Amino acid sequence: MKLPIKVVLIVSLLFTASFSQEKVYKLKLATTWGPTLSPLIDSAKNMAAMAKKMSNGRLIIKIDASNKHKAPLGILDMVKGGHYDMGHSASYYWKGKDIATLPFTSMPFGLTAPEQYAWFYYGGGLELMQKVYSKHKVLSFPGGSTGVQMGGWFKKEIKTLDDLKGLKMRIPGFAGEIMANLGVQVTNIAPGELYTALERNNLDALEWVGPSMDINMGFHKIASFYYTGWHEPASEMQFIVNKKTFNKLPADLQEILRVSMRLAAYDMYAQNYDMNATAWDKIKADFPDIKVKTFPKEIMDAMKKANKELRTSLSAKSFELKEVLDSQDAYIKKARAWSQMSDFLYIKDNIQ
């Protein structure tokens, strides 16, 4: 059989095209955050941009912010159910469904950010997280640390435990339960109404994040006491990936996804450190009368006692939670000794 040269070339080109055209994987990611909520949303955007560039366009991750999917606290369900391939949120939002997910964000009086990254990646934390999440059919990874979250804005100074009795404060979640134990009237108010509530004394105090995100809320204009952190010493955000989706990716794209998430998480920590430093510098300059305060020992001791009791009662109901808390406690014991003799004693002699 003989064929004309034109046919030869066409056949050749078709063969070539079919081999060199590689499959493009398009994933959809849902975030808890609004489309411009820095630095939280930036972690997801940074991750998607790296994955696209490193894969030469073979891995495309489209981000839907909360204004699109309207279910900011439904991320785990949507990824588990396959409506989304990925999510960016925070593990402690699922504590109502699965109490063992609570400690992967941050625990009161728990690990600091450097300690927590060491625990996740070199102290067994990531393996425990995958174990807890395996029943939800998703993989879970660190998604960016805010570092220490501040204790909140107070309109009056808190000197004794009595000053907390009946105080109207917005502080959600596990920390809110501790505050309620100390007599605080814990109030839930939508974020958009917080400023007005604080201004009109419908709230006496509130907890948000830290300078980087508090500054846009304007609380520093109407409350003069900014308390240091105790309840979220290193809140780590979370990436989740539907297990089936992940398993379908070729090995190189799996690694590109893993690396992009891990780097985006660390980067968010550094970005937020910079944002906190810059925001606090501005707040201090514009409102020099604001006082940074630490809760007195009497209050701190009562918080620690309430924290311990709550943890014990929750652990009694969930062996899985207990396993994670025990791992963190053992890690704090050795990592804190190092934190104290390294950064802590260094900064003590180099206060600016």
Next chain:
Amino acid sequence: MKLPIKVVLIVSLLFTASFSQEKVYKLKLATTWGPTLSPLIDSAKNMAAMAKKMSNGRLIIKIDASNKHKAPLGILDMVKGGHYDMGHSASYYWKGKDIATLPFTSMPFGLTAPEQYAWFYYGGGLELMQKVYSKHKVLSFPGGSTGVQMGGWFKKEIKTLDDLKGLKMRIPGFAGEIMANLGVQVTNIAPGELYTALERNNLDALEWVGPSMDINMGFHKIASFYYTGWHEPASEMQFIVNKKTFNKLPADLQEILRVSMRLAAYDMYAQNYDMNATAWDKIKADFPDIKVKTFPKEIMDAMKKANKELRTSLSAKSFELKEVLDSQDAYIKKARAWSQMSDFLYIKDNIQ
């Protein structure tokens, strides 16, 4: 013209093979470290492993440790000259060639690791580093932080400035110059001979790294006073890449390389945090009499004064150095305020 079907198929296959067979880039990297010196060498190995996996074998980085190339302190020259494509080392090793490279590792009384990462990536540090290194025709990136390096092992307690006069100490580089200013007899001894020199009192004190790397040297068996850090609060290692090599890579491999280096750097910081915590835990248990000490205020003040004078005299000779130091000073001012009100005050109330 007519061709037989066999020829058609062969031509087709050749076309296909030439298009789908993608070019493999093989780079050679030289490190300052020996082949098993954890965690320093692990940063380079981790980087190369990620790059290979993410590129599906298209980017292969072969690592030569110092036992291979025999020039541990010649990395910049070898990469600049094209004998190697990449290097993993520390920027302050080149201060004799270019004084402006000094501050990218760590400066006495300078930035801590979280502050320094924020400065590099969000505070203009990386741009300054590329500017300084552009005359050497290499790109330079952070390569992993040791965090705080300890002030060293001393056989006797240091109570006054007089105790430093004539003290025989191994402490190289810029920190050694400060110590010499305080009357210390700064001695240079090869690493392999340090233990014996300390044991036989040919040395009274020495500085190495921190618990993670000191433990294998055994100094804790023969010196009882472990002083906290002041001279290298966050020593950042360094990746360098020959600019021509980098520019020849396709865009996806450039991004894979950039991301692999950046993640390997952060990972080394977390790995070393874990190693420090674990090593110190063991040293404390085995040698409970070892005392962690901070230099008294009189000595710390003298060190700060000598540091300031040395910086001023070096800055007078190099505008480029001054530009980097000024940028770090300005950044410390705002970042330290945040470090103090966040991790520092948190740890103060949560000593273990």
